[in-house]
Amino acid sequence: MTKPIPARIAAFRANGENRFGVVTDEGVVDLTSEFGSRYKGLKDVIEAGALPDLVKAARGRAPDFSEDEITYLIPVADPEKLICIGVNFPDRNAEYKDGQEAPGRPSMFVRFPRSFVGHGQNLVRPPESEQLDYEGEVAIVIGRGGRRIPRDDAYDHIAAITLCNEGTIRDWVRHAKFNVTQGKNWDRSGAIGPWLVPFTDAAQLDDIGLETRVNGEVRQSDRTGRMMYDFRYIVNYVSTFTTLVPGDVIVCGTPTGAGARFDPPIWLKPGDIIEVEAEGVGILRNGVEDEA
Template identity: 35%
Template sequence: MRFVRFGNKGEERPGVVFNDEIKDLSAHLSDLSGAHLDPSFLRSLDQMNLNGLPTVPASTRLGPCVANSGKFICIGLNYSDHAAEAGMDVPPEPIIFMKATSAISGPNDPIELPRGSTHTDWEAELGVIIGRHAKYVSEAEALDHIAGYCVVNDVSEREFQTQRSGQWTKGKSADTFGPVGPWLVTPDEVDNPQNLSINLRVNEVPRQTGTTATMVYPVAYLIAYLSQFMSLHPGDIIATGTPPGVGMGQTPPVYLKPGDQIELSIDGLGTQRQVVVGAGSA
């Protein structure tokens, strides 16, 4: 199934995509968060008469496809070809950093450049949404803890990230730097999370073309690995890394400016479209 959240910012309601329309689920669950993300609960909704649910107007804004995320965990340099374009070695263990949850935004909301930004970049990534508490889980059981998959744009200010001292978080966490969605796609609709094409274009120019097959550390490994260091809770988002083609890796580097249009997609998980706006405009 493909779940969405729709409505004005801060007022989103849960929905499901059925016959290319969005159906309103709010009479049956309060939101896509907490216990409602448990894989068994989401599977139970498949028995519902979706055709009888109210239809949401096609022009309605889509919000982030998950609510109340406690953690937004990112994996750095998880594609060998992206590590190469960044001039860095493939890490011997996954690199973990956090993105502030206040960065989360809808899949088609504007991306606002932070004040003083000159090096804001794009990163198309496979997102994993946790649906069941995970602590010290094995790789064999890791996928059972997934509510669904989604598209993430891990927007990054490279100067803030690499030149302003400290960890990467400060370059990753500006408001609007975490578009998530459009859909939360349940695992039964994703045959193999390690065989998905990822594409991103800026102003119609192809920039990123990759596949999750070249991940250094696959999804199941990442969940098991992270669960050794912290509990994973329903609603937590894992951004699993980006393939090559980021702006920093272009020759010469290309960074985002007001008016730029970004389009990114992953096989079966939908498409995001964002317009870049200046500081304080979003």
């Protein structure tokens, strides 16, 4: 996937402190000292509309850290809302084999930030279940809030794009009749990152390739142009029932090919490496470990 990445803005930990800055090909430019008095984290930067200021400030500067010297954090540590869209690709809908046409409105659920880790950190398989599964997705981050946002204006409310491995404990999503919350919120079961890519052009979302690999094997591959509910619709629909605010994260659906759909199912296990890649966004890479 060769589409260039315009800019990479990351939250990370280095030298015992949480920081933020810009990732370049040479390393990481730390902008915490320059902007930290105004913004305690990237959520504040987004609310101020200052992502371009970070990109500009990092231009031409030597890196302060190599990537090996930092630990990536999820880009927005404390979103007011973290909303996930379920069953948003035609082949994914067909997996349910209920003869049902695409539903008129999307399935949705919420996740807690604690259920995610950053790029390069291990997902955690709990002792209660071996059924840890992957779901590669594109996520959008709201920059300008609003309620009942018109579809035609939706892109004006998106600040950035990132990636999500919406890791799931499969048997726990079936513990009740109508909800999946239990299987979607295990601590450190999924990942978001590695960074934020500022959103400036519709071509960054309208039809980009999305792929998930496990140990180098392609498991999921599709294009966002095939989504049943596109990004404009999602912003419009979600903002109908709740006010979107800066820093809200919406995870927008996964293609077919999760481990649960193999016969027999292929669950993630310690030592596995999962990569979620999208054109123009980058690669989110995580390992797996058992909970200590």
